[in-house]
Amino acid sequence: MRISDVIAEGVQGADPAEIPGKLCVAAVRLLPVADASVSLRSNGMPVHLSASSPRAEHLSELQATLGDGPCTSAAKAGAAVLATDLTSGRDADRWPVFAQQATVAGIRAVYAMPLGNDTVCVGTLDLYRDVPGELTRREVRTAELVAGVMTVALTALPRGQENGPEGDDLWLSGLAKAHDEVYQAVGMIMVQLGVDSDEALARLRADAFADSRTALEVAHDVVWHVKRFDPD
Template sequence: MGPGEIPARLCNVAVELLPVTCASVSLHSDGMPVQLGASSAQAAYVTEIQATLGDGPCQSAVESGTAVLARDLTAGRDVLRWPVFAQQATAAGVRAVYSMPLGNDTVCVGTLDLYRDTPGDLTERDLRTARVVAGMMTVALMALPRAEDAGDLGDERWLSGLAVDQDQIYQATGMIMAQLGVGTGEALARLRAHAFAHGRTAVDVAREVVDHQLRFDRDRGRL
């Protein structure tokens, strides 16, 4: 098993140990989740929804450094807190999300996101198990080997090889900044807004910008 397979394997372990339907793991950089692995296509898709919106339980978990438990995305306070994400997630068959921060007491580097197809709480025992799995995930990710033969890139961690999509988002954001004359935050917001408006992911739109298939302009936001 290569290093790139380990995050998804650990997500599968989380699903086996906990009463959840699927799971994903992401690192977070400059407000964008970098998805490293998922136990299913459903988990990968809902994680991409959060990345595209820039909102959702995983974003809140990173900002707070604590577990965020969205127990019911069909009604109540969770819908009020993340209305657009709740609508998109339930449309994808997810009714509850439990986001566990990865890192330590001072630094949150990402999240383990647990998804369930029915609303409800995790028991205290389940929460303890989820925290243990998140701790194991953090240790495993940081202990994985460096790239085996990366030439001049040999000093970069192997995780950099899994962040190609993130690199494209960085590049696309820079291009939108130049096209619109705006700052980083505004450029990323424009990219996300365009992706959401057209029912696509931020990564898909970023690829089109980088490939010069899509250009934003000052008057209309895009061509």
């Protein structure tokens, strides 16, 4: 079956909100990978959007919480990052904490493809493999094609479809609202600790990782006064 046929079959009849996840599943069908996820680029940290499996969702959220990993590196560079062996060598040394956590989850390689164009990166398509290894040139081109379709899907999604007749926001508004809590929490932590925004975000991420939670979960607790950061 042709690549275009697999993609078309995968998204046929899907609601707009389902398309990113369907494309992740199509990527797994088309490539020698076990899982896939998609994240949007945002100031401060990536926003997890969808995934083909709970494991991929976990790894996507992990990178957002750590602020480190192939996904964040690809988003910053606006170029593909192909981490072919997280068990040892350069890739393991480049993202040591993520690499360790990924291998615990059974992932040995990650291929992060940027979404966008030559001037703007709007996010990444992350492909996870359970054995080390490189993608062939043809497989890289296939990954780039899926990333291109994902980019078109994200930029062409209709507005307001999930918000009822009065909906004026992007269908991603729920994600945006959740992510706004991160910025609110960072502001509150800045006041509580007397630090700048970078240090406040770092403390938020460190606390989330230490408690095996996502940064979004900890941010929610800070905003709703369930958690407070006190000076050491």
